Amino acid sequence: MRTTDAELVKGCLAGDHVAWETIVRQFHPRIYNLAYRFTGRFDEAEDLTQEIFMKVYRSLTSYRPESGALVIWMVRVGRNHIIDHYRKFKIERSQTGSIEVEYEKAEENPARYASPAQALEQRELSERVHRALLRVSEDLREAVILRDLEELTYEEIAEMLKLPMGTVKSRINRGRAELARLLKRESRG
Template identity: 50%
Template sequence: MQGVDAKLVQSCMEGDARAWESFIRTYSGRLINMAYRYTNSYSVAEELTQDVFLKIYQNLSSFRPSAGSLQSWVMRVGRNLVIDHYRSHKKEKNVAGSEELEVMELGAAPKTASPFESLYLREKAEFLQSGLAQLSPELKEAILLRDLEGFAYQEIAEMLEIPEGTVKSRINRGRIELAKVLRRMKGGQVRA
């Protein structure tokens, strides 16, 4: 895998336009989804994803296959940029009812879904997104990377540059905290 990653990066650095396009299409999905989870804004997520790829393109030479997989490196660059944006726009963090959700194009929604199903999907997405927004940044990040993006513990540890044990701990606390938040939002009993 290291060889494949290094070869792809080398091709991009040599100006192979098709290799670069393949690179973009491979990682753009994960990046834009991660950015959207953080920002709750589709337009901002799109902008951030563009910025991430521009930054990656300018810094392709800094990729080191020995330090981890290309995916981890890409997501780390993306995550740092998204976090920087998130911190600088903390006050504007949306809690619930993001208008962007109404214009968001859900890639996973089947085209044959009925209007009711589409509405249900959107409401579910909005509900979960609202719950995630109430978590602390570290816990939210751990949940996003593990349960939404499907990264392994080791990959998350590489991306966040923290021990794997810390990753597990954050994921565990994040899940429990999110479950409590959603329960509160549903109007259920608060666990002591």
């Protein structure tokens, strides 16, 4: 049984479909969450996740185990793909005019809350935070998502973004402050 990232990648490169299925099963939630956090849309996040996995599969020969964990490499590939997607989206948006972003509601587990009212409040809060996060500048949003939602360490973020640790910490702090300001402004009306 393959247990290390290097063995899984080696198996994939040798044509072992079980190794690839293991990678997909193990990392799909992480990659999907990354895509969803950046897009705010379930359908778009699923499409991006599929595209990212195709890109990962085609790029497996460039993974170097000595450079870090497979998940960090995959998140970096995913992040770069999402940035490319956003650039294309911005170009399309500028050519077609304003695009209203649709927000789909996540399925909530009602058992997590004491009442339907609490579930509704939580859903509304989650939507407010997500809408505000999408309005934070891209570089700050990316840092906040990687730290607070993807729970990467400062070191992992610095490595992934190829930035000094101080810049990463600054972006996270500025992103959190911007998010708080946007939420405060929205709550005032």
